[in-house]
Amino acid sequence: MGIVLGPNRYGKAEVRLVRVARHADRHEIKDLNVSVSLAGDLAGTHLTGDNSAVLPTDTQKNTVYALAHRYGVGEIEEFALLLARHFVDSRPPITHARVGIDEYAWRRLGGHSFQRCGAEVRTAVAHHGAGGAHVVSGLRDLVLLNTTGSEFRGFAVDGYTTLPETRDRILATAVTARWRHARADGDWAQSHAEARRHLVAAFTGTHSLSLQQTLYAMGSRVLEHRPELCEVRLALPNRHHFAVDLTPFGMANEGEVFFAADRPYGLIEGTVRRDGAPDPGPAWE
Numbered sequence: 001m002g003i004v005l006g007p008n009r010y011g012k013a014e015v016r017l018v019r020v021a022r023h024a025d026r027h028e029i030k031d032l033n034v035s036v037s038l039a040g041d042l043a044g045t046h047l048t049g050d051n052s053a054v055l056p057t058d059t060q061k062n063t064v065y066a067l068a069h070r071y072g073v074g075e076i077e078e079f080a081l082l083l084a085r086h087f088v089d090s091r092p093p094i095t096h097a098r099v100g101i102d103e104y105a106w107r108r109l110g111g112h113s114f115q116r117c118g119a120e121v122r123t124a125v126a127h128h129g130a131g132g133a134h135v136v137s138g139l140r141d142l143v144l145l146n147t148t149g150s151e152f153r154g155f156a157v158d159g160y161t162t163l164p165e166t167r168d169r170i171l172a173t174a175v176t177a178r179w180r181h182a183r184a185d186g187d188w189a190q191s192h193a194e195a196r197r198h199l200v201a202a203f204t205g206t207h208s209l210s211l212q213q214t215l216y217a218m219g220s221r222v223l224e225h226r227p228e229l230c231e232v233r234l235a236l237p238n239r240h241h242f243a244v245d246l247t248p249f250g251m252a253n254e255g256e257v258f259f260a261a262d263r264p265y266g267l268i269e270g271t272v273r274r275d276g277a278p279d280p281g282p283a284w285e
Contacts, residue, residue: 011037012057040095053093075188080126096129134283138178145172172239219272230277238266
């Protein structure tokens with residue numbers, strides 16, 4: 001029985017980059033976390049220790065900084081594609097590059113002053129290789145909450161079920177959403193802003209019978225309004241809010257005071273895809 005080397009890749013993870021564009025009247029700031037992963041003809045380093053095809057991960061880090069300086073940083077999808085294409089085109093042993101970027105938002109307070117926004121993070125992943133380029137955009141930690149308009153009833157029960165049915169509950173989640181572009185070009189800023197807007201609109205506008213139903217409504221609305229997108233993947237943790245029992249204090253709690261539990265939590269995940277969507281290739285890897 002033989003032993004063979006399977007699929008492999010390597011790279012530099014979580015390169016922290018802050019790029020300041022200094023204009024005469026004001027400054028612009030980009031705050032990124034960049035991860036690079038390369039694959040190709042790298043069997044030698046695994047099997048014999050031959051590192052001639054290995055571009056050091058430290059060099060990959062330096063490349064992120066150098067290209068940010070040379071070309072600036074616009075939309076993160078554009079910068080991810082720039083990096084991915086650079087590594088494949090400049091290193092013959094490398095046939096595939098994956099670049100993932102998280103962007104942290106800052107709110108302008110003046111010409112050169114900023115305030116870090118909430119926990120929400122914008123994300124992008126670009127792949128470039130022989131099969132072409134693939135881009136997945138998204139976000140995580142978008143915290144949403146409806147104080148009413150959510151039910152959960154008619155579910156399966158067994159001998160261990162204690163959860164009561166409800167026709168009115170708080171529905172809260174921290175959205176992780178990723179959406180695949182049909183092509184590796186476009187107006188990245190507008191596409192992201194509009195996809196986010198439709199996610200929020202579907203959450204707030206759906207009378208929810210389950211978080212699963214809300215997930216499908218969110219993904220469907222994005223695809224219905226954004227023709228450049230072909231697939232949406234969502235992960236929605238159910239941030240449970242339990243009404244506090246105030247009867248020991250002689251008080252009635254009419255849906256006003258809640259305990260916000262952080263764990264355990266339900267985790268609802270799903271994919272909404274357009275019929276006839278192009279093959280994803282490595283987009284979701």
